[in-house]
Amino acid sequence: MYRYDEFDETFVRERVAQFRDQVRRRLDGAITEDEFKPLRLKNGLYLQLHAYMLRVAIPYGTLSAHQLRQLAHIADRFDRGYGHFTTRQNIQFNWPQLKDVPEILDLLADVEMHAIQTSGNCIRNVTADQFAGVAADEIEDPRPVAELIRQWSSAHPEFSYLPRKFKIAVTGAAHDRAAVLVHDIGLRIVKDSVGEVGYEIIVGGGLGRTPMIGKVVRDFLPKRELLAYLEALMRVYNAEGRRDNKYKARVKILVHEIGIEEFRARVEAEFAGLDKSTINADPEEQARIAAYFASPTYAALPASDPALEAQCKANPAFSAWLDANRFAHKQAGYAAVTISLKPIGGIPGDISGAQMRVVADLAERFSFGEIRATHAQNLVLPHVAERDLFALWQALGDAELSTANAGLITDIIACPGLDYCALATARSIPIAQALSNRFADPERQRDIGELNIKISGCINACGHHHVGHIGILGLEKRGEESYQITLGGDATENAAIGEILGPGLTAEEVPDAIERLVETYRAERLPGESFIAAVRRLGVAPFKAAFLQETHHAAA
């Protein structure tokens, strides 16, 4: 994991002092509420429906046990004993008092954490594949470049007052787990024809009101040129992105309006004029950062643990958990394990302070002290020896953290919605809970297989509903909550925006409608065919027909 040097440490401490000063000037009246708002947002502080909310950055989703313990402490002291993991690998605390926020920031700085640029019209916290450094299909670990971008984008003098927020995601693997096609910038680590490692740069993806899939703006950028290229691209956006309408201010709209060829030409013209040697990080700096992400010292283990099979036979629940929550590790004898934060009927992404401490302890015992936060609002222990899996499962079970549903239908992504969010038009958490209860049966979940349901409480799409295999968007119609269902969305390298199936539903109608979609899949699928593959093959028509059926499907 990356560790702060004296410069990083000083920078983060100075950011806390600056925020203290900003709060003081706001209270003095030197700056107005309108002027203060972007300042607090750039430090992750929102004013929600009932209270402030502080969003803490977990850069590219990597956390140490030590850091997670500090988050537990903050949850217990300043929230109501909970933290809430978000779809951008951050954690939110829902009940801090404004006066306590500088102190929370101090506590974060004590463990090399911060809330810098988790909100506001600036370059946001950079996200990456949660299985970085673990996945066998990886060309290179994406975290060093994500860390370089984190540093470069922090308090950027030119790009801190952008037309709109700006999100960057990085993946180093063939299979995209970082949703790079639906970010303002997506970076894919690739190799060119002679084997040199560089980046494919994708621009203009995004969800929200106008969902769009990103387009390739540069096929191959040599590694050392990254910061100069990003500076050129951001400059074009800062100068030319629309500022007359906040719904048209994201870079995707600029790319859409002028076309990718013209956008590319402008970026390349800007890039060509730069004195790159004065901007880029030198290779030694890149190597300095990369060294922190070296693999831990694994034990030499056989490819599969002989005891595992017997443990599975004796404990079907353990076996089911392994099937769903184990991810293949590049190192023989190891696995990455998803800790689901989606217990049946629970609030997606919520975790108590006590549970955080359990996860921190288990990370130290079994995973070299390392934890990952995923964009699906779960946690991962990235380096668990297969021989420890059973003990880990038992310990997680004691803390109610062994739900066997990673990637299954009850692993639902949901934004906070009307229960917390000031912008919401409908509730999303209760919909997630109702669906989770409806599909609680583990047998049935396994039979349905991989299926992502994603729920947003308004058009801002924080729940990424557009790229859910099944997406649910909560709207308000004539004072009533109304849920629009989409089908066929995909956040991976096959990125697709879901198609709307029909008129909005009431909250009560949603579980039956989703069940009809699932049953259509079960009736139509080919052997071994996943839900999303079946939707791609069949098109939406049969699902739409089932969706529109007035009579409720009689189960069984």
Add this chain to the structure above:
Amino acid sequence: MPLLDRTGTYIPDSFSREAGANRALQPFDGAEPGALAIEVANTTAPESLVPFFGAEMIAIGFPAYADGRGFTLARRLRHLGYTGTLRAVGPLIADQFAYALACGFDELELPEAHAARQPESHWKTAARAFSATYQRGYARGLNILDQRRAARAGGTHG
């Protein structure tokens, strides 16, 4: 309107927008190359200003403090080789002072009421908020990446 220099001190303005003034600050619209000082919108194409690079000052408007286009325009003008004074005109706040200087501005001209509630001490404190930041190539003193590089070089020699 109040003018703040790069040290965060309010200073008298030697330019005037009045027609026929001795040291006139003219709108870009209608100005001839050779003008002493011109005032431009933040949407002006930087290349169109090259013929005016003899001007003592170019003032760039910030219609709202959250409109960051002026930062990019200043940076582009410096890139193109403008070496005179760059002035930011608009309701900037103290927290943007360091950014403005880093992007190549030399001074800020603020609305009266705005300056009245932001005394010099606020600007001076805000300008010093970070002893060093990460970006290379901005006018901001020694950045963190270059300091690390210097430390590495020192390490190899010592």
